[in-house]
Amino acid sequence: MCFVSYMPTLSGRARLAGILGWPVAHSRSPRLHGFWLERHRIDGAYVPLAVPPEQLGLGLRGLLACGFRGCNVTLPHKEAAYALCDTLSESARRVHAVNTLFFHNGRIHGNSTDGAGFIANLRDHGVNPAAGPALLLGAGGAARDIAAALLDEGAKVSVTNRTPERAEALARLLPGLAVIAWKDRAAALADQALLVNATSAGMADRPPLEIALSRASSSLVVADIVYVPLVTPLLAAARARGLATVGGLGMLLHQAVEGFAAWFDIVPAVDRELFEFVAQDLIPAKSRD
Ligand SMILES: NC(=O)c1ccc[n+]([C@@H]2O[C@H](COP(=O)([O-])OP(=O)(O)OC[C@H]3O[C@@H](n4cnc5c(N)ncnc54)[C@H](OP(=O)(O)O)[C@@H]3O)[C@@H](O)[C@H]2O)c1
Structure with a gap:
């Protein structure tokens, strides 16, 4: 090249x-x-x-x-x-x-x-951020900005986090943001158009994100903001099921x-x-x- x-x-x-x-x-x-x-x-x-x-x-x-x-x-x-x-x-x-x-x-x-970069990356992949309900995994720094940006786009957004207090604190900060229990994350996929991993799980040298995709509808778009590796275990699992995916590197470039x-x-x-x-x-x- x-x-x-x-x-x-x-x-x-x-x-x-x-x-x-x-x-x-x-x-x-x-x-x-x-x-x-x-x-x-x-x-x-x-x-x-x-x-x-x-x-x-x-x-x-x-x-x-x-x-x-x-x-x-x-x-x-x-x-x-x-x-x-x-x-x-x-x-x-x-x-x-x-x-x-x-x-x-x-x-x-x-x-x-970060939030604007995430939305621009979705659009680059032909994904309308407000096409349907979105489930956001994580309540750290990046998740906060992404939740706000998705809400700004008019999306219906739910958040779930391993430590529930942080998801609840985020929902208090952002009116309109719903909270789902961490144990219910896989079941909640049946109703989602977009899944966003905004946790650091799946990064190189860390454990992969634990979520089963078996309940996802065939139209679910799976986005991961982790970009090392470029194809995270979550994105690989989504591709194996034939789901559309959006990787995290484009967000880094757009932000x-x-x-x-x-x-x-x-x-x-x-x-x-x-x-x-x-x-x-x-x-x-x-x-x-
Ligand atoms: N693509 C981009 O442009 C971009 C931009 C910013 C960040 N990122 C990436 O996004 C990730 C998060 O960044 P951040 O700044 O938001 O980090 P952060 O503030 O430290 O938040 C980390 C989040 O990940 C969760 N988490 C960590 N390990 C987990 C596990 N094993 N299972 C489930 N949840 C887990 C934490 O949950 P708890 O609250 O329970 O600890 C928390 O919600 C990092 O990998 C970072 O590199 C990418």
Whole structure:
């Protein structure tokens, strides 16, 4: 496969952004933003920044002082960064977390783009988010934003979580969100048009998600937001039953668009070439041979 390749040379006016995490080495965001920077021959850089939790405030103020245009924040900073923002988008305010920050005149504006990225990825796969009832598994940071985005689309949404108190807390935050007991998740599939795994179960080196798909209707769409591996055990089980599936990598690509557009003044495309460039980094070396 041939990807754009050139040697970037930064001028003194280069635009700067990056991602703060602890750790941050696993992040695919530098690869993803780097692809767009190369494609558009932008005088700019997007860098990984390993910042421990107790240094987050200092780190953000340092980036502001150094003229960065903004940054992403990833685990474990999403909620702490929310508290450090001067202004917030509606989606950030609703989920009490941020993943994308914009710096302007010494102030920090925070947004949460996971929910919008999830919806855009569904649409890329030809799935109407409001076509029918949706069952969301998980009540962590990503699940919160996805629940809010699905409700915004007009979908009927139920949530279920291994720890029920977290699902109930989410339902208090988002009026209209129904709660289903974790033990009833498989039975509930009979009435769903969309199943979303927003738990971390199924990630590489972790146990797979425990859910039987035998009660699912043949029109159920199964979406997983986990993208390492690209095809999770849940997606493989759904495909084996002939169900339509939506993988998590597209969501990662779409959630990045808004930040890149604001920092580098170009709205980048999410397309096959980008997908394959990022996916290549997720395939274990031995299966590439
Ligand atoms: N595709 C993307 O762009 C994207 C974006 C964000 C996140 N993600 C992925 O989404 C996943 C969740 O991220 P997050 O930030 O929401 O994490 P989080 O806040 O830590 O939440 C984790 C969720 O997973 C549940 N869980 C963990 N292990 C489980 C198991 N064995 N069985 C059932 N439920 C289990 C937790 O349930 P309890 O409450 O019971 O612990 C909780 O609901 C991660 O894999 C992350 O990489 C993908």
